[in-house]
Amino acid sequence: MTPVDPIQTSDIEAYVDDQLDASRRIEVEAYLSENPEIAARVMADLAIKGELRLALSDSHHQGRADTREAARRLQAALSRGVYLRPLQRLAATVALVAAGWMLSNHFGPLTVSPVEASTPAPAFVEEAIRAHSTAALRESMTSQGSSTFDPAEIRSATAIVVPQIPKEWKVSDVQIFPSAFGPSVEMSLMDESQTKLSLFAVRPGFFAVQQVAQAREDGVEASYWQIGEVAYALVSERQDAPRLRQEAERLARSLY
Structure with missing residues (x-):
């Protein structure tokens, strides 16, 4: 806009x-x-x-x-x-x-141990993984879920710009979750190979420009990045890490 x-x-x-x-x-x-x-x-x-x-x-x-x-x-x-x-x-x-x-x-003098030198994933990545698990539960309930997707409406309501979803992907669910610094958005997706993905977007409370990085928790892969005051995470438990990173970079590029 x-x-x-x-x-x-x-x-x-x-x-x-x-x-x-x-x-x-x-x-x-x-x-x-x-x-x-x-x-x-x-x-x-x-x-x-x-x-x-x-x-x-x-x-x-x-x-x-x-x-x-x-x-x-x-x-x-x-x-x-x-x-x-x-x-x-x-x-x-x-x-x-x-x-x-x-x-x-x-x-006293500061030192850095090998463990401290490794940068942990931001807190919003854990939120994204929890949202992914919740979305999977909702899909099993016939009374839950909405596939209506309006990027302009989401931006107006949450100040979050949603990446451009590839035309060969299907949006099966869109939900708003509460978060510490305003509402977050979670979208359940199906890619062209019928692999389930979740796209999570949130305002984490700080400004950063971060390239796509990766995290793994309990068998769930997450590729995350941040542009300005909005952070994003693409999550899947069925997608291999290199492919998930490629898809996340594709979504990140659509925001520029």
Whole structure:
């Protein structure tokens, strides 16, 4: 959907500063979903602001006064959108130094074990697998399920953009589930080889641009990704992992 008013640089800066109303925020997110390079820069800006807030959040554990003052000045500049790009690396460095003082005072030197170095799947992947199991149960009950699929209606009701479903796939069920950061969408699908799949979409509560990754739990495969403030997971217990990843990447590309 193309917004009535074109997205300007000021809209992007207001989005980073959380100064937009809900309707304009949705328009900016739709614009970012179609412009991954700009979305990546916005994610970096949000990360820097979060690091600065962390560095300034605890007045009792902030290290040297000059480090705190530099972080405050950088945070103010970022909030105004002044010198945003040239100061990004410096801001991140100052934030990390200040955060390092805090963490060192609290916990001592940090180390990373081999287990911690492996990134676990996000919490929404577990939600997607549970939704997949619930959908399988509903399919066995004649009183449950709806195959009506209207992407525009889903977007209007949930602010979630649904990927373009391949024309050779069949939608057998569409349901809305409650979630911590707003409603989520679960769709039961059948691909051209009659393999059952579930597509799960949710707003996880944070902004990210993540390529397709994979997870497995109790024999169920999940390929997941995130674009802006919406995360997606394609789930199946009958599809092999490489094929499921290919299908997930196909759906992800349809969002750009």
